[in-house]
Structures are given as C-alpha cells and as structure tokens.
Amino acid sequence: MNIGSAITLLRKQKELSREELGAKAGTSGAVIGRYERNEITPSVEIANKIALALEVSLDFLVGNTSTIVKDKKILQRIEDISNMPNEEQNQLFNVIDALIRDFKAKKAYSS
Secondary structure (H helix, E strand, O other), X not given: OOXXXXXXXXXXXXXXXXXXXXXXXXXXXXXXXXXXXXOOOOOHHHHHHHHHHHOOOHHHHOOOOOOOOOOHHHHHHHHHHHOOOHHHHHHHHHHHHHHHHHHHHHHHHHO
C-alpha cells in the first residue's frame, strides 16, 4: 500500500474529512487530497503529523510495517526495552519468545 492509499484508508476509518485531517496536520484539505491521489508526497514533518493525527506510526503510514500499535503502554514498553543493555534485552526476548511459542502451541491444539 502506498502512502496515499494509507492516508485515505485511515482517514476514512477515523471518519475524518480531508479538511479535518489537514487542520490536525498543519496543512489544507486540498493538499491532503493531493497526498491521497499520490500527486505529491508529504514532507517527513507533515507525514509525521498525519501519522500522529491518524494514531499510527510513521512506519505504518509509509508502508514499512503492517502492524498498527494502538496501545500506548505497548509503545512505552518497546521504548523502555530499547534503552536496556543488550544482555538484558536478550533475556527478556527469550522469555517473550517462550510465551509466544506456548501461546501458538495452545492455539494450534485447541483448533
């Protein structure tokens, strides 16, 4: 999905008009329309403001990830983990990986 399509989809999901999104992002509705039609590409600063207004990451908006993290507590935890020393990160990831593996196994056997 390109950035224009992502903006259109997310804006409609949020039930925002182009003008409302433009106001939140510091631009006009007409410019939002041009982004949505891929006639022009927003600057990094405007794209970030659009992402914030649509409550998604900039990575999601530009297509670098397909995951939308809406839970602010998860985002805070990710930031906290990124500030940990590598050894502690690896220990934490081992625990998380084991829990995910167990969850997937339970899910597979319950089907």
